[in-house]
Amino acid sequence: MQFATLALAALASVASAQRVTVVRVAQNGSLTYTPNDIRVNVGEMVQFQFAAGNHTVTQSTFDQPCQPISMHSNVTGFHSGFVPAAASAAQNQMSIFTINVTNTNPMWIYCAQGRHCENGMVMVINAPTAAGTNRTLANHRALAAQANTVVPGGGLAPGGGGGNNGGVNGAIPGAPGGNPGGNTGTDANNNPATAGASVLTPATYMLLAAAGFAALL
Numbered sequence: 001m002q003f004a005t006l007a008l009a010a011l012a013s014v015a016s017a018q019r020v021t022v023v024r025v026a027q028n029g030s031l032t033y034t035p036n037d038i039r040v041n042v043g044e045m046v047q048f049q050f051a052a053g054n055h056t057v058t059q060s061t062f063d064q065p066c067q068p069i070s071m072h073s074n075v076t077g078f079h080s081g082f083v084p085a086a087a088s089a090a091q092n093q094m095s096i097f098t099i100n101v102t103n104t105n106p107m108w109i110y111c112a113q114g115r116h117c118e119n120g121m122v123m124v125i126n127a128p129t130a131a132g133t134n135r136t137l138a139n140h141r142a143l144a145a146q147a148n149t150v151v152p153g154g155g156l157a158p159g160g161g162g163g164n165n166g167g168v169n170g171a172i173p174g175a176p177g178g179n180p181g182g183n184t185g186t187d188a189n190n191n192p193a194t195a196g197a198s199v200l201t202p203a204t205y206m207l208l209a210a211a212g213f214a215a216l217l
Contacts, residue, residue, distance in 0.1 A: 024051050028052070045099065054083065112151060116150075
């Protein structure tokens, strides 16, 4: 497949210049991000590989784990849209969503599908390290378990349109347009809030031939 070949070549070129941390979404069919607590330096990338099911990668605040960060601050944040992994796997491809980390502020992430967030499908990039902090992944997950509302983020992606499906360059309605995020503001408690990442352009999703992509791992 020519597209897959070109995409792999482009990714290999980027990876040679920037460190890429891979997070598996729903590995082995579980409601998890693996790993779910990572540290990433400014200028490095995080690549979410969708392994199974139909999930999202959506940024939230610490205090509202199951709602988009934009609902509780003036930060746009990022949102992958709903990604049906089986549709890609049926074509021997893999759906991925990649962000570029622009600062080291904590980024809290959840899945907006059904009750996945309440059931613990959350993670953090660059969790706070101050002694005695209560802003831990365990406490974030506990808040998620008590959430009354999970908000699907359709249309909240930077540059994205409405709808529940993502695609390559908008081929499927609702695909994020991939405009950079990273705006700063304050959250509901007047704490500094920073999106901390930009979605890579021109396409938020790259569908890669699974066999070829494995060579990069």
